[in-house]
Amino acid sequence: VLELNVKNEIEITDGLIEFTGEESNYNPFDEQISGFEETQNMKNENEDFNDLSSSSLNAFEFGQRISEESFNLDSQFKSNKKGTFKNGVIKESEVRLYKCPACDFETNLKKHLGLHMYKHSNVKLFRCSDCTYESNDKGCLKKHMLTHSDVKLFTCSECDYGCNKKRSLVKHILNHRNIKLLKCFQCDFSTNDKFCLKSHMLTHSDVKLFKCNDCEYKCNKKSNLVRHKVRLHSIVKLFKCYKCEFECNNSRSLRIHTLSHDNMEVYHCSRCKYLCNRKEQLERHMVSHSEKYLKCSQCEYMSNKKELLKKHVLRHRSDGVRKNNASEITPEK
């Protein structure tokens, strides 16, 4: 039993993860993702996880499931109907009398229709006093207000982690236990985050969703494109030459530029904009333009840098894949 703060507890016993203290039993892993598979045998692959029995994850559950989840109902309607479903059937007496003229929503309670109609207007009933957030749902505003406070409804008993969502704590605790329930069917990658898996699947695709307007760079993540633009094409120049008007956004470019002010003999690369003040540095630089690569004898890895190949070979050793020695570093022509 992992004790959470105040009245919340999470039990992990025989494969059952269950919250006690509150009634909600949300299972973030209820849904199957097409093309992906849950690693139900993951437990067997993880010898460090001693708390569960070997067959436990096949019965991985978060207590009793909420039957309402399976109905496609408006959230306000659904929230007030709790307890009116029995075995997934709505009682015959609860005929829906009020229909929304603007959409398919219908309810048997007039006040629910009134609340629903706010959805079709610009009127917002509740507004955050600290930011621009507004909503027609009081509960949503209450939840939003937590983001302005330091209050953490759920805290981990094993570390300093705290959050306001049960689901987040469940995921966090699964990380402590080294359990990954969602697995990529194309590689060894696994995670507990469905969206993360979706994003991971893009790495197996040749499609690049985002392209830089200023160069040939392409990637599948918007945040990577933004980072690329800031690093390479940022209009903000942080480094300025103290002798002239030259500006750039990295220290290396500035260093190279200052060579021109020092009356030093400057060596230019014929294939790029590289400059330096020593002949041997230029020669080493030219290696980066050559097609001479050093190849690892144990895998497909290649590098034109001896230090990197050494590091790589050491990794083979530490992984215990195969014993190796320096003679296995085979330069290619």
Add this chain to the structure above:
DNA sequence: ACAAGAGACCTTAGTGAAAT
């Protein structure tokens, strides 16, 4: 549930400079 962003971690490549 989904989407997006921030940030962390890891890796590779390139480089300056010191050591050999």
Add this chain to the structure above:
DNA sequence: ATTTCACTAAGGTCTCTTGT
């Protein structure tokens, strides 16, 4: 002249959090 160390830039990937 060559090797090695230390550092930085940059990209890929993943985790975590937040908002809708």
